[in-house]
Amino acid sequence: MFKFVVLMALLGFSLAAPQKYEDEPYVTRQASQVNPDGTYGHEYELSNGVAVQESGIGGQYATGGFQHISPEGETIQLAYTADETGFHPQGTHLPTPPPIPEEILRAIEYIQEHPTPEEQADREYRLQHNQ
Structure with a gap:
């Protein structure tokens, strides 16, 4: 009887093993x-x-x-x-991303060419202290 139980357990484990497809x-x-x-x-x-x-x-x-x-x-x-x-x-x-509209590019260029007094002071400070 013991051999039968062991045999059935081994058979069960082999059937439960994952199949490779x-x-x-x-x-x-x-x-x-x-x-x-x-x-x-x-x-x-x-x-x-x-x-x-x-x-x-x-x-x-x-x-x-x-x-x-x-x-x-x-x-x-x-x-x-x-x-x-x-x-x-x-x-x-x-x-x-979609291309940036021409109007926005012109606005960015204008802002860069016309800095506020604070931005101008910051630029000058950075030039003096980064050399």
């Missing part, structure tokens, strides 16, 4: 390196077209990118840098 993505390439000076780099690729890579200095700077295949079959790529000024993505699929 043919269309399930798997890692085709992977590399990673972390150095004592804080620099690092890692990259990997999956069988479904996903690719990721990044390198940088931990907590200070990173540059990298990733890509995947959209449901429409289009390759989507994004490159980025990240530093003390923030995250800066670049990609043709990202939305872009």
Whole structure:
């Protein structure tokens, strides 16, 4: 009876094991390196077209990118840098702001050419103390 129970338990575990499907993505390439000076780099690729890579200095700077295949079959790529000024993505699929109207550009130019007395004093102070 004990052998029967053990056999049934093993059969149950084997049936409960997760199934691997043919269309399930798997890692085709992977590399990673972390150095004592804080620099690092890692990259990997999956069988479904996903690719990721990044390198940088931990907590200070990173540059990298990733890509995947959209449901429409289009390759989507994004490159980025990240530093003390923030995250800066670049990609043709990202939305872009509309052009600034000519009237606004002229207004900005006028404001820059005609500073208020406070702005003029600030400019002069900065010139004197930044040399």
